[in-house]
Amino acid sequence: MKPTSITADRTQGTLTITWDDGSTSVLSFKVLSDMCPCAACSAERNNPDPLKVIRARSYELEAIHPVGGYAINIVWKDGCRYGIYSWDYLRMLARMVN
Numbered sequence: 001m002k003p004t005s006i007t008a009d010r011t012q013g014t015l016t017i018t019w020d021d022g023s024t025s026v027l028s029f030k031v032l033s034d035m036c037p038c039a040a041c042s043a044e045r046n047n048p049d050p051l052k053v054i055r056a057r058s059y060e061l062e063a064i065h066p067v068g069g070y071a072i073n074i075v076w077k078d079g080c081r082y083g084i085y086s087w088d089y090l091r092m093l094a095r096m097v098n
């Protein structure tokens, strides 16, 4: 399944994805940033450093870039810049939070 539209609402802090079966997924910037799928962030989630001071993030979106028709790269202003969010991963996140 692929998105027919992806809309970022910077005021609400949400990403709304409409899929080609007509269904819609709404994901908050917070969930998307916290669940950045890049290797470094995944490793940190799986093995958190208890001594690390968790930085407060603003969860501000900087940019969204298409990646080869199967994913988007979401760049966060003060989060990670390297997350490649595949359609499958976005659907998995949407199932997790809804």
Ligand SMILES: [Zn+2]
Pocket (backbone or CB within 6 Å): 036, 037, 038, 039, 040, 041, 042, 080, 081, 082, 083
């Ligand atoms: Zn990351």
